[in-house]
Amino acid sequence: MADMPGAIIISIVLPFILFGISIGRRRAPVFLLGVSTYVLGLLVIRLHLPDHLLGRSRMLEIWQMRHPAVFSVLIGSAGAAAGELLRFLVMFLLLKRKTWQSAVFFGTGQGSAEALLLVGVPAVGALISPSIPHHPDVYAAASVEQLSIVMMQIGLSVLMLQCIRRWDWRYLAAAVISHTAIVTMVGFLPFILHPAHQLAAILTVFIAGGLLLAGYAGIAIRRPGGENDHPAE
Template sequence: MAGMPEAIIISIVLPFVLFGISIGRRRAPAFLLGVLTYVLGLLVIRLHLPDHLLGRSRMLEIWQMRHPAVFSVLIGSAGAAAGELLRLLVMFILLKRKTWQSAVFFGAGQGSAEVLVLVGVPAVGALVSPSIPQHPDVYAAVSIEQLCIMMMQIGLSVLMLQCIRRRDWRYLAAAVVSHTAIVTTVGFLPFIMHPAHQLAAILTVFIAGGLLLAGYAVVSKKKIDTSNRDWF
Protein backbone atom coordinates (compact mmCIF):
# COMPACT_ATOMS: atom_id res chain seq x y z
CA MET A 1 0.00 0.00 0.00
CA ALA A 2 1.55 3.25 -1.19
CA GLY A 3 2.51 5.54 1.65
CA MET A 4 2.09 3.10 4.53
CA PRO A 5 5.55 1.44 4.30
CA GLU A 6 7.23 4.86 4.49
CA ALA A 7 5.05 5.82 7.44
CA ILE A 8 5.88 2.60 9.30
CA ILE A 9 9.61 2.99 8.67
CA ILE A 10 9.70 6.61 9.85
CA SER A 11 7.26 6.35 12.75
CA ILE A 12 8.12 2.92 14.20
CA VAL A 13 11.36 1.49 12.82
CA LEU A 14 13.38 4.72 13.00
CA PRO A 15 12.62 5.51 16.69
CA PHE A 16 13.72 2.04 17.79
CA VAL A 17 16.82 2.19 15.58
CA LEU A 18 17.75 5.53 17.14
CA PHE A 19 17.19 4.13 20.62
CA GLY A 20 19.42 1.19 19.76
CA ILE A 21 22.12 3.56 18.52
CA SER A 22 21.81 5.58 21.72
CA ILE A 23 22.42 2.39 23.72
CA GLY A 24 25.48 1.61 21.63
CA ARG A 25 26.79 5.15 22.13
CA ARG A 26 25.99 5.04 25.85
CA ARG A 27 23.52 7.87 25.44
CA ALA A 28 20.34 5.95 26.28
CA PRO A 29 19.72 8.14 29.39
CA ALA A 30 19.76 11.25 27.18
CA PHE A 31 17.37 9.60 24.69
CA LEU A 32 14.99 8.55 27.46
CA LEU A 33 15.12 12.03 28.99
CA GLY A 34 13.99 13.34 25.61
CA VAL A 35 11.10 10.89 25.68
CA LEU A 36 10.22 12.02 29.21
CA THR A 37 10.32 15.66 28.13
CA TYR A 38 7.90 14.96 25.30
CA VAL A 39 5.51 13.16 27.66
CA LEU A 40 5.65 16.02 30.17
CA GLY A 41 5.13 18.57 27.42
CA LEU A 42 2.20 16.59 26.05
CA LEU A 43 0.50 16.22 29.43
CA VAL A 44 1.19 19.68 30.82
CA ILE A 45 1.50 22.04 27.86
CA ARG A 46 -0.49 20.63 24.97
CA LEU A 47 -3.39 19.04 26.80
CA HIS A 48 -3.94 21.19 29.88
CA LEU A 49 -2.50 24.64 29.19
CA PRO A 50 -5.13 25.77 26.62
CA ASP A 51 -8.04 24.45 28.70
CA HIS A 52 -6.55 25.97 31.86
CA LEU A 53 -6.17 29.38 30.23
CA LEU A 54 -9.62 29.30 28.69
CA GLY A 55 -11.14 28.25 31.98
CA ARG A 56 -9.54 31.18 33.78
CA SER A 57 -10.10 33.94 31.24
CA ARG A 58 -13.39 34.92 29.64
CA MET A 59 -11.45 37.31 27.41
CA LEU A 60 -9.52 34.41 25.86
CA GLU A 61 -12.78 32.63 25.09
CA ILE A 62 -14.01 35.72 23.27
CA TRP A 63 -10.74 35.97 21.35
CA GLN A 64 -11.01 32.33 20.34
CA MET A 65 -14.47 32.86 18.88
CA ARG A 66 -13.86 36.23 17.21
CA HIS A 67 -10.23 35.91 16.14
CA PRO A 68 -9.46 32.20 15.64
CA ALA A 69 -6.33 32.86 13.57
CA VAL A 70 -4.82 35.22 16.14
CA PHE A 71 -5.80 32.88 18.96
CA SER A 72 -4.16 29.93 17.20
CA VAL A 73 -0.95 31.90 16.77
CA LEU A 74 -0.93 33.06 20.40
CA ILE A 75 -1.53 29.57 21.77
CA GLY A 76 1.14 28.19 19.47
CA SER A 77 3.61 30.84 20.59
CA ALA A 78 2.89 30.22 24.27
CA GLY A 79 3.24 26.47 23.78
CA ALA A 80 6.55 26.85 21.93
CA ALA A 81 8.00 29.12 24.60
CA ALA A 82 6.82 26.81 27.40
CA GLY A 83 8.26 23.82 25.55
CA GLU A 84 11.69 25.40 25.28
CA LEU A 85 11.69 26.37 28.95
CA LEU A 86 10.79 22.77 29.82
CA ARG A 87 13.64 21.55 27.62
CA LEU A 88 16.04 23.93 29.38
CA LEU A 89 15.00 22.76 32.85
CA VAL A 90 15.21 19.06 32.04
CA MET A 91 18.57 19.35 30.29
CA PHE A 92 20.03 21.59 32.98
CA ILE A 93 18.84 19.54 35.95
CA LEU A 94 18.70 15.93 34.74
CA LEU A 95 21.07 15.62 31.78
CA LYS A 96 24.35 14.60 33.41
CA ARG A 97 26.55 14.36 30.32
CA LYS A 98 26.12 17.75 28.70
CA THR A 99 27.84 16.96 25.42
CA TRP A 100 26.95 17.42 21.77
CA GLN A 101 26.00 13.78 21.36
CA SER A 102 23.82 13.87 24.46
CA ALA A 103 21.94 16.87 23.10
CA VAL A 104 21.47 15.15 19.74
CA PHE A 105 20.07 11.99 21.33
CA PHE A 106 17.94 14.07 23.70
CA GLY A 107 16.29 15.74 20.71
CA ALA A 108 16.04 12.41 18.91
CA GLY A 109 14.24 10.98 21.93
CA GLN A 110 11.70 13.81 21.89
CA GLY A 111 11.11 13.45 18.18
CA SER A 112 10.92 9.66 18.36
CA ALA A 113 8.31 9.74 21.12
CA GLU A 114 6.23 12.24 19.17
CA VAL A 115 6.29 10.41 15.84
CA LEU A 116 5.57 7.08 17.57
CA VAL A 117 2.55 8.46 19.45
CA LEU A 118 1.10 10.65 16.68
CA VAL A 119 1.82 8.49 13.63
CA GLY A 120 3.14 5.05 14.55
CA VAL A 121 0.37 3.90 16.88
CA PRO A 122 -2.49 5.16 14.63
CA ALA A 123 -0.81 3.62 11.55
CA VAL A 124 -0.55 0.22 13.20
CA GLY A 125 -4.15 0.52 14.35
CA ALA A 126 -5.25 1.28 10.79
CA LEU A 127 -3.38 -1.76 9.48
CA VAL A 128 -4.67 -4.29 12.00
CA SER A 129 -8.25 -3.06 12.41
CA PRO A 130 -10.62 -3.08 9.42
CA SER A 131 -12.91 -0.62 11.20
CA ILE A 132 -10.29 2.17 11.16
CA PRO A 133 -10.14 4.12 7.87
CA GLN A 134 -6.82 3.83 6.06
CA HIS A 135 -5.37 6.96 4.49
CA PRO A 136 -1.83 5.92 3.49
CA ASP A 137 -1.02 9.16 1.68
CA VAL A 138 -1.95 11.16 4.77
CA TYR A 139 0.12 8.90 7.02
CA ALA A 140 3.10 9.26 4.66
CA ALA A 141 2.81 13.06 4.62
CA VAL A 142 2.43 13.30 8.39
CA SER A 143 5.37 10.95 8.96
CA ILE A 144 7.57 13.18 6.78
CA GLU A 145 6.34 16.15 8.80
CA GLN A 146 7.26 14.38 12.02
CA LEU A 147 10.68 13.44 10.65
CA CYS A 148 11.31 17.15 10.07
CA ILE A 149 10.07 17.88 13.58
CA MET A 150 12.58 15.35 14.91
CA MET A 151 15.34 17.24 13.06
CA MET A 152 14.02 20.44 14.63
CA GLN A 153 14.08 18.88 18.09
CA ILE A 154 17.71 17.90 17.62
CA GLY A 155 18.70 21.41 16.54
CA LEU A 156 16.74 23.03 19.36
CA SER A 157 18.36 20.70 21.90
CA VAL A 158 21.82 21.64 20.65
CA LEU A 159 20.87 25.32 20.98
CA MET A 160 19.81 24.64 24.56
CA LEU A 161 23.07 22.82 25.22
CA GLN A 162 24.92 25.93 24.08
CA CYS A 163 22.78 28.05 26.40
CA ILE A 164 23.66 25.83 29.36
CA ARG A 165 27.35 25.35 28.65
CA ARG A 166 28.09 28.93 27.65
CA ARG A 167 25.62 30.48 30.10
CA ASP A 168 24.45 32.65 27.23
CA TRP A 169 20.71 33.36 27.17
CA ARG A 170 20.86 34.34 23.51
CA TYR A 171 20.81 30.65 22.64
CA LEU A 172 17.60 30.21 24.63
CA ALA A 173 16.13 33.21 22.82
CA ALA A 174 17.18 31.73 19.47
CA ALA A 175 15.49 28.43 20.35
CA VAL A 176 12.28 30.13 21.46
CA VAL A 177 12.17 32.41 18.41
CA SER A 178 12.88 29.55 15.99
CA HIS A 179 10.31 27.24 17.55
CA THR A 180 7.72 30.00 17.78
CA ALA A 181 8.25 31.15 14.19
CA ILE A 182 7.71 27.65 12.81
CA VAL A 183 4.69 26.86 15.00
CA THR A 184 2.95 30.20 14.38
CA THR A 185 3.54 30.03 10.63
CA VAL A 186 2.07 26.54 10.45
CA GLY A 187 -0.83 27.59 12.69
CA PHE A 188 -1.64 30.62 10.54
CA LEU A 189 -1.41 28.99 7.09
CA PRO A 190 -4.83 27.24 7.24
CA PHE A 191 -6.51 30.63 7.69
CA ILE A 192 -4.95 32.24 4.61
CA MET A 193 -4.55 29.41 2.10
CA HIS A 194 -6.89 27.27 0.05
CA PRO A 195 -7.33 23.81 1.60
CA ALA A 196 -5.87 22.16 -1.50
CA HIS A 197 -2.53 23.87 -0.91
CA GLN A 198 -2.34 23.78 2.88
CA LEU A 199 -0.61 20.42 3.26
CA ALA A 200 2.15 21.27 0.78
CA ALA A 201 2.73 24.65 2.43
CA ILE A 202 2.86 23.19 5.93
CA LEU A 203 5.28 20.47 4.82
CA THR A 204 7.46 23.12 3.20
CA VAL A 205 7.65 25.08 6.45
CA PHE A 206 8.55 21.97 8.47
CA ILE A 207 11.13 20.81 5.92
CA ALA A 208 12.79 24.23 5.87
CA GLY A 209 12.76 24.48 9.66
CA GLY A 210 14.05 20.94 10.09
CA LEU A 211 16.90 21.38 7.62
CA LEU A 212 17.97 24.73 9.08
CA LEU A 213 18.00 23.53 12.69
CA ALA A 214 19.58 20.16 11.87
CA GLY A 215 22.17 22.00 9.80
CA TYR A 216 22.94 24.20 12.78
CA ALA A 217 23.38 21.10 14.95
CA VAL A 218 25.91 19.67 12.50
CA VAL A 219 27.85 22.92 12.08
CA SER A 220 27.90 23.65 15.81
CA LYS A 221 29.68 20.40 16.60
CA LYS A 222 33.01 21.98 15.67
CA LYS A 223 32.26 25.11 17.68
CA ILE A 224 31.33 23.43 20.95
CA ASP A 225 34.22 22.91 23.34
CA THR A 226 35.69 19.45 22.68
CA SER A 227 38.00 19.41 25.65
CA ASN A 228 35.57 17.30 27.67
CA ARG A 229 36.63 13.64 27.54
CA ASP A 230 32.98 12.64 27.57
CA TRP A 231 32.47 14.05 24.07
CA PHE A 232 32.18 10.74 22.19
Protein backbone atom coordinates in the same frame (compact mmCIF):
# COMPACT_ATOMS: atom_id res chain seq x y z
CA MET B 1 4.75 10.20 -1.67
CA ALA B 2 5.51 7.23 0.53
CA ASP B 3 2.73 4.79 1.21
CA MET B 4 1.44 3.54 4.56
CA PRO B 5 4.29 1.04 5.18
CA GLY B 6 6.73 3.88 4.56
CA ALA B 7 4.98 5.96 7.19
CA ILE B 8 5.22 3.11 9.67
CA ILE B 9 8.93 2.67 8.95
CA ILE B 10 9.61 6.34 9.64
CA SER B 11 7.33 6.70 12.65
CA ILE B 12 7.85 3.33 14.38
CA VAL B 13 10.87 1.47 13.06
CA LEU B 14 13.16 4.51 12.91
CA PRO B 15 12.55 5.57 16.55
CA PHE B 16 13.49 2.09 17.76
CA ILE B 17 16.58 2.11 15.53
CA LEU B 18 17.60 5.45 17.02
CA PHE B 19 17.01 4.07 20.50
CA GLY B 20 19.22 1.11 19.63
CA ILE B 21 21.95 3.50 18.47
CA SER B 22 21.65 5.39 21.75
CA ILE B 23 22.18 2.11 23.62
CA GLY B 24 25.27 1.39 21.55
CA ARG B 25 26.61 4.88 22.28
CA ARG B 26 25.75 4.55 25.97
CA ARG B 27 23.28 7.39 25.73
CA ALA B 28 20.07 5.43 26.31
CA PRO B 29 19.28 7.30 29.57
CA VAL B 30 19.62 10.60 27.69
CA PHE B 31 17.36 9.34 24.88
CA LEU B 32 14.74 8.25 27.43
CA LEU B 33 15.07 11.59 29.22
CA GLY B 34 14.17 13.25 25.90
CA VAL B 35 11.20 10.89 25.54
CA SER B 36 10.02 11.72 29.05
CA THR B 37 10.41 15.44 28.43
CA TYR B 38 8.26 15.22 25.31
CA VAL B 39 5.55 13.22 27.11
CA LEU B 40 5.54 15.71 29.99
CA GLY B 41 5.31 18.61 27.58
CA LEU B 42 2.52 16.88 25.64
CA LEU B 43 0.46 16.23 28.75
CA VAL B 44 0.98 19.57 30.47
CA ILE B 45 1.58 22.13 27.72
CA ARG B 46 -0.27 20.83 24.66
CA LEU B 47 -3.24 19.05 26.19
CA HIS B 48 -3.92 20.31 29.70
CA LEU B 49 -2.87 23.97 29.69
CA PRO B 50 -5.09 25.24 26.81
CA ASP B 51 -8.16 23.51 28.26
CA HIS B 52 -7.29 24.81 31.72
CA LEU B 53 -6.96 28.39 30.45
CA LEU B 54 -10.17 28.22 28.44
CA GLY B 55 -12.03 26.78 31.39
CA ARG B 56 -10.86 29.62 33.62
CA SER B 57 -11.30 32.55 31.26
CA ARG B 58 -14.52 33.47 29.49
CA MET B 59 -12.58 36.18 27.64
CA LEU B 60 -10.30 33.58 26.07
CA GLU B 61 -13.31 31.61 24.89
CA ILE B 62 -14.75 34.73 23.24
CA TRP B 63 -11.36 35.53 21.68
CA GLN B 64 -11.12 32.00 20.31
CA MET B 65 -14.53 32.30 18.62
CA ARG B 66 -14.01 35.79 17.22
CA HIS B 67 -10.36 35.53 16.20
CA PRO B 68 -9.57 31.86 15.58
CA ALA B 69 -6.44 32.54 13.49
CA VAL B 70 -4.85 34.86 16.03
CA PHE B 71 -5.86 32.60 18.90
CA SER B 72 -4.37 29.54 17.21
CA VAL B 73 -1.10 31.33 16.54
CA LEU B 74 -0.87 32.71 20.09
CA ILE B 75 -1.59 29.36 21.73
CA GLY B 76 0.91 27.60 19.47
CA SER B 77 3.56 30.24 20.08
CA ALA B 78 3.05 30.13 23.83
CA GLY B 79 3.30 26.33 23.73
CA ALA B 80 6.54 26.48 21.74
CA ALA B 81 8.08 28.98 24.16
CA ALA B 82 6.98 26.90 27.16
CA GLY B 83 8.40 23.78 25.51
CA GLU B 84 11.81 25.41 25.12
CA LEU B 85 11.80 26.56 28.73
CA LEU B 86 10.99 22.99 29.75
CA ARG B 87 13.87 21.73 27.58
CA PHE B 88 16.21 24.18 29.29
CA LEU B 89 15.17 23.15 32.79
CA VAL B 90 15.41 19.42 32.09
CA MET B 91 18.77 19.66 30.32
CA PHE B 92 20.18 21.99 32.97
CA LEU B 93 18.95 20.04 35.99
CA LEU B 94 18.84 16.41 34.85
CA LEU B 95 21.32 16.03 31.99
CA LYS B 96 24.35 14.72 33.84
CA ARG B 97 26.84 14.74 30.96
CA LYS B 98 26.33 17.97 29.07
CA THR B 99 28.01 16.93 25.83
CA TRP B 100 27.21 17.31 22.15
CA GLN B 101 26.28 13.63 21.89
CA SER B 102 23.94 14.00 24.85
CA ALA B 103 22.22 17.00 23.24
CA VAL B 104 21.78 15.10 19.97
CA PHE B 105 20.30 12.01 21.65
CA PHE B 106 18.11 14.14 23.92
CA GLY B 107 16.59 15.83 20.86
CA THR B 108 16.38 12.50 19.06
CA GLY B 109 14.42 11.07 21.99
CA GLN B 110 11.97 13.96 21.91
CA GLY B 111 11.44 13.71 18.16
CA SER B 112 11.15 9.92 18.25
CA ALA B 113 8.52 10.04 20.99
CA GLU B 114 6.47 12.54 19.00
CA ALA B 115 6.69 10.47 15.81
CA LEU B 116 5.73 7.28 17.61
CA LEU B 117 2.82 8.71 19.59
CA LEU B 118 1.31 11.09 17.04
CA VAL B 119 1.87 9.10 13.84
CA GLY B 120 3.07 5.57 14.55
CA VAL B 121 0.40 4.44 16.99
CA PRO B 122 -2.53 5.90 14.98
CA ALA B 123 -1.08 4.40 11.77
CA VAL B 124 -0.95 0.92 13.28
CA GLY B 125 -4.47 1.39 14.63
CA ALA B 126 -5.69 2.33 11.15
CA LEU B 127 -4.13 -0.82 9.70
CA ILE B 128 -5.53 -3.29 12.22
CA SER B 129 -8.95 -1.76 12.86
CA PRO B 130 -11.51 -1.34 10.05
CA SER B 131 -13.37 1.24 12.14
CA ILE B 132 -10.47 3.71 12.07
CA PRO B 133 -10.24 5.87 8.90
CA HIS B 134 -7.41 4.74 6.61
CA HIS B 135 -5.67 7.68 4.90
CA PRO B 136 -2.23 6.55 3.67
CA ASP B 137 -1.36 9.90 2.11
CA VAL B 138 -2.13 11.75 5.33
CA TYR B 139 0.03 9.38 7.37
CA ALA B 140 2.81 9.56 4.80
CA ALA B 141 2.80 13.36 4.95
CA ALA B 142 2.75 13.23 8.74
CA SER B 143 5.74 10.89 8.77
CA VAL B 144 7.72 13.35 6.63
CA GLU B 145 6.69 16.08 9.04
CA GLN B 146 7.85 14.03 12.03
CA LEU B 147 11.17 13.22 10.37
CA SER B 148 11.68 16.97 10.00
CA ILE B 149 10.68 17.46 13.62
CA VAL B 150 13.37 14.99 14.75
CA MET B 151 15.93 17.20 12.99
CA MET B 152 14.37 20.29 14.57
CA GLN B 153 14.56 18.77 18.04
CA ILE B 154 18.22 17.94 17.57
CA GLY B 155 19.02 21.49 16.48
CA LEU B 156 17.02 23.02 19.31
CA SER B 157 18.73 20.77 21.87
CA VAL B 158 22.15 21.77 20.56
CA LEU B 159 21.17 25.43 20.90
CA MET B 160 20.05 24.78 24.47
CA LEU B 161 23.29 22.98 25.29
CA GLN B 162 25.23 26.00 24.04
CA CYS B 163 23.14 28.20 26.32
CA ILE B 164 23.94 25.98 29.30
CA ARG B 165 27.62 25.40 28.59
CA ARG B 166 28.38 29.03 27.71
CA TRP B 167 25.74 30.52 30.00
CA ASP B 168 24.71 32.72 27.10
CA TRP B 169 20.99 33.49 27.02
CA ARG B 170 21.12 34.40 23.34
CA TYR B 171 21.07 30.68 22.52
CA LEU B 172 17.95 30.18 24.63
CA ALA B 173 16.36 33.13 22.85
CA ALA B 174 17.36 31.68 19.47
CA ALA B 175 15.75 28.33 20.37
CA VAL B 176 12.53 29.99 21.55
CA ILE B 177 12.34 32.27 18.49
CA SER B 178 13.08 29.44 16.04
CA HIS B 179 10.52 27.08 17.54
CA THR B 180 7.92 29.82 17.87
CA ALA B 181 8.44 31.02 14.29
CA ILE B 182 7.90 27.52 12.88
CA VAL B 183 4.81 26.87 14.98
CA THR B 184 3.41 30.32 14.15
CA MET B 185 3.77 29.79 10.40
CA VAL B 186 2.26 26.31 10.59
CA GLY B 187 -0.64 27.57 12.69
CA PHE B 188 -1.39 30.54 10.45
CA LEU B 189 -1.10 28.91 7.01
CA PRO B 190 -4.45 27.05 7.16
CA PHE B 191 -6.22 30.39 7.60
CA ILE B 192 -4.67 32.09 4.55
CA LEU B 193 -4.21 29.29 2.00
CA HIS B 194 -6.64 27.25 -0.06
CA PRO B 195 -7.10 23.75 1.41
CA ALA B 196 -5.48 22.22 -1.66
CA HIS B 197 -2.21 24.02 -0.89
CA GLN B 198 -2.13 23.83 2.89
CA LEU B 199 -0.45 20.44 3.29
CA ALA B 200 2.39 21.21 0.89
CA ALA B 201 3.01 24.58 2.53
CA ILE B 202 3.05 23.14 6.05
CA LEU B 203 5.43 20.35 5.02
CA THR B 204 7.69 22.93 3.38
CA VAL B 205 7.87 24.89 6.64
CA PHE B 206 8.69 21.78 8.68
CA ILE B 207 11.29 20.50 6.20
CA ALA B 208 12.97 23.91 5.93
CA GLY B 209 12.96 24.32 9.71
CA GLY B 210 14.34 20.84 10.26
CA LEU B 211 17.12 21.24 7.71
CA LEU B 212 18.13 24.67 9.00
CA LEU B 213 18.25 23.63 12.65
CA ALA B 214 19.97 20.30 11.97
CA GLY B 215 22.44 22.09 9.70
CA TYR B 216 23.17 24.58 12.44
CA ALA B 217 23.73 21.74 14.90
CA GLY B 218 26.23 20.14 12.55
CA ILE B 219 28.11 23.40 12.10
CA ALA B 220 28.13 24.12 15.84
CA ILE B 221 29.54 20.70 16.66
CA ARG B 222 32.21 20.83 13.95
CA ARG B 223 33.40 24.39 14.46
CA PRO B 224 36.79 24.81 16.21
CA GLY B 225 36.46 23.40 19.71
CA GLY B 226 33.04 21.94 18.99
CA GLU B 227 34.39 18.47 18.45
CA ASN B 228 35.79 18.35 21.98
CA ASP B 229 32.96 16.47 23.59
CA HIS B 230 33.93 16.96 27.20
CA PRO B 231 31.24 16.74 29.86
CA ALA B 232 30.39 19.90 31.73
CA GLU B 233 28.98 18.47 34.89
